[in-house]
Amino acid sequence: METPTNHPSGLRIREIATKVERQTIDGQEVDVVVPLLDADGREVELSSVVVPQRVEAEGSEAVEAHVLEHLTAPTAPDSAPDSAENPPTLAEGAE
């Protein structure tokens, strides 16, 4: 399990890198969005913003406004594939 190293107390909103993976669920093959993991097995965080408790106490609309104001534009790391250009093959998730 991921060990938070710089996790501040309170509420944090974040975006992570993901990939599309074909899975069999209830006998049907479906495309599922799964987090992309780095070499240490941790989710790759693209960007995040910490919401102060005083803003959180004002309600969800205030939180959303704070997020929109402070969230930086996501910058995809080199290891994150673009799923549209490089769709995962069945071999990537093969047993």
Next chain:
Amino acid sequence: MPIIETSKLAVLIALLGKLEGSYGGGGALAAATDGILLAELSDLEEAFISDGKRAAPAGTFGTQKRVPPQGSYVEFTAKTEVRGRGAAYSASVLHPEHVLMRASGHDAVITTTPGAEKIEYTPTPGPSGYGSAVFGAYSRGSLWSLLAAYADWTWGSDGLTPALSEFAIKAIFTSVADTAVPSISYPASTVDPPVATNILFSIGGVTSLAVKKHQFKQNRTIGQRLNQNGAGHNGFAIGRRNPTFTITIEEPPTSTYDARLKRRTAVCEPLSLQVGTVQYNRDKLSAPLAQLVDVKPGTEDTTATLDLTYELQPSVLGANDEYKRTVD
């Protein structure tokens, strides 16, 4: 004697709650946005740090009148059915128990990436930065106004019915008044809670154990603070936590899972249990190092069972990752 047509009803309960901007700061509650859908609410009683009793007067066998009690507070328990939001989580679409989870000493990380939305709750490291809540509890025809509230969280299911979250709340009392329950809007009120079947329990990689019941307990110490230089009650202080996970299983072959050996050797193993299988209505408790500390034999009719108690340990000394609740 005329019959009184109406009475205060014990069955109509409701809870409004929101986070405080700062500890003890209170706040204004709104029925349209702050409803917390309850499964059960314990009766509320006003308690006091000092009950006002005075010593027996000298030279008599009687008593003397008390002074007014001081330092009032309320302890009560709110239970909610474990259910998801039924919609993609975001800054404005939170879990129905979000306020209670934050008030019970959890930090929240909301992942808003499309298709992978989730909220992860982990213990707040402390010693400061704990979330606290202001509540309006409707009980027995009255509205109890409470603030500076902290909670202790318990989560689990005794059978095949939906799991329940139980929050043992301590709060400062401000007022109580006869008030009818208003029309309250609840998030996710149309989402059915998942039943406790196909719960995906795993301990040390073993996934085949037959589970009868399970319960997570945070065991968070919430202490009182007395203040002579104020109104009497200065709020609460947070002490240690000792999260545990108890589970009753059919006693398996030792080749599958040797519980007594694991207890004897103090083995730590990863543990996880998930309720629900539909996205945005899944609830998962995970712990990296669950250490078996107690094994008790039991029976279910003629079936041999084991009651196992795990202490949830952090991955490294001082980390706040001994457990995580993921709703997705």
